[in-house]
Amino acid sequence: MNYTLNQLNIFLKITELKSITKAAEALYLTQPAVSIQLKNFQDQFEIPLTEVIGRQLYVTPFGQEIAEATKRILAEVEMMKHKGLAFKGQLTGRLNIAIVSTGKYVMPYFLSTFLKQHSGIDLVMDVTNRYQVLESLEKNEIDFALVSVLPDNLKVEKISLMENKLFLVGNPELAKTISKEENELFENLSWIYREEGSATRQSMERFIANKKIQVNKKIQLTSNEAVKQAVLAGLGFSIMPLIGLKNELNDREIAIIPVKGLPIKTSWNLIWLKGKKFSPAALAYLEFLKSNIEAVINTNYKWLENY
The missing domain is CATH 3.40.190.10 (Periplasmic binding protein-like II)
Structure with a gap:
């Protein structure tokens, strides 16, 4: 057998994610490159390591055994690297x-x-x-x-x-429609939320509850970046951490809307x-x-x- 550490690493990632596409994304490689390395690794065994049924990739029982051996090999290689550095007096x-x-x-x-x-x-x-x-x-x-x-x-x-500061933000054009003296206008806004359980969402919900705002239209997204892009596109308003808005604020693509009770500080x-x-x-x-x-x-x- 003449497999490489690169092939072992790719095969192990495929077995973990059950997908060549996801493995390629996780390893920052192209899908064809991962497919080729999997084929080259598979060709060294007479028994299949994986099989595709429909569009789903499955790891065979033999493939699972090879995956476990792969984990041990890569762990030993990692240990060898750390031992070499430790021998030279470096923290590993x-x-x-x-x-x-x-x-x-x-x-x-x-x-x-x-x-x-x-x-x-x-x-x-x-x-x-x-x-x-x-x-x-x-x-x-x-x-x-x-x-x-x-x-x-x-x-x-x-x-x-x-410190973490959270502000009410919106697309600059949309923000012009809001008067900081008339909070009842908030009831006409589309509010963009993070997913359930998010700390940002919890802070936003507390603010809305304390202001007694009636939310009539809600958009829910699962990442801070997705919320930011929705705000940029003018889909609505959100309460967001300042730390992720540096470039958008500098470029005046997002506006902070002054509101009593904000920023929230954690x-x-x-x-x-x-x-x-x-x-x-x-x-x-x-x-x-x-x-x-x-x-x-x-x-x-x-x-x-x-x-």
Whole structure:
């Protein structure tokens, strides 16, 4: 047999996602490239690893066994890399973080310098919804989670990274139709919501309830980026975190609508399970944050002070 580590990695991703298309997206490869590598890997076995029934890809029982062996091989290769770096005195390991979708505007900047300083540390960061973030934390599958609202049902510890401000925003042309002196006009708006369970949605619902606004038309979308695009297109208004609107505000594509009771202010918190036993990589990152939060904010987020 003459398979490559690249083929092993691609095959394992296909077995996890049960889709060549999704595997290609996850690995940032083209679908034809993934299909070719799967075929080249399959050709080294006399028994099929996968089969397609209808349009659905299935992993055969033999393919499942090869996938398990693949996991062990790749884990050993990863360990070899870390052992080599550790032998040279470098900090090694893996940092596992799950963040809510809006956190993609926050977390990379608090990781960049640390990862440059410690090239032997690998990062696995899952960007998903709040429910899945907290589920991963509860199952102890990750080192840290980034959230803007602390969970009620978990015992966690935290470090606050920075303030989170949420404003009412809309397409500039649409925003001109709103008078800040006449909140009853809100009842004629189309409100664009995040999905159930989103911390942004919870803040927005509290604001609407406190203002006693009757929502007559509602649009629900499943990501902050989707909400932003809907606002840009003039589909309605939303209460959104300021941190994801820098370019649109600078280009005057989105307008902040001044309203009493806004902005809503929360904090971006990096949290972990109370009593968590950290790996050396996770412990080093926590120590890095304690000394560098202010520097990261001053370098990347001074613009937030203008709002």
